[in-house]
């Protein structure tokens with residue numbers, strides 16, 4: 001049975017352990033913080049969750065399938081690379097991103113002042129208008145590893161849709 005091309009939803013989640021004196025990048029934005037993410041790449045949990053959401057929308061796998069943390073090419077890599085590759089994989093299959101809604105969990109520093117910059121950076125990365133990207137920030141109410149500032153986490157949902165052009169060009 002062949003299904004018609006339709007909008008598809010994807011979700012992603014990621015978290016990283018925090019440690020002193022490491023850079024903290026979220027949504028491609030550098031955040032001034034005494035702690036940063038421990039990771040093979042730049043540790044951008046928001047862009048990692050976004051990559052998984054994009055891949056998940058078309059059931060293509062997960063970020064580890066495409067960019068294994070054991071691969072030296074991705075050491076300290078800018079995580080925008082992963083998002084761009086996921087978008088390319090979608091576009092190869094005739095799909096484009098319609099919108100993104102994200103929540104970042106970090107106890108401290110407070111991310112409220114950075115929400116807009118993160119949303120704008122993601123919109124730029126995806127080539128979307130700012131009205132199509134939402135980034136929300138929450139603390140964990142001092143509960144668990146997130147609440148003890150031992151980790152940063154991000155949850156992302158996205159909708160992708162078929163590119164409205166000549167189907168023969170797909």
Ligand code: MG
Pocket residue numbers: 014015016039043044045048
């Ligand atoms: Mg990650």
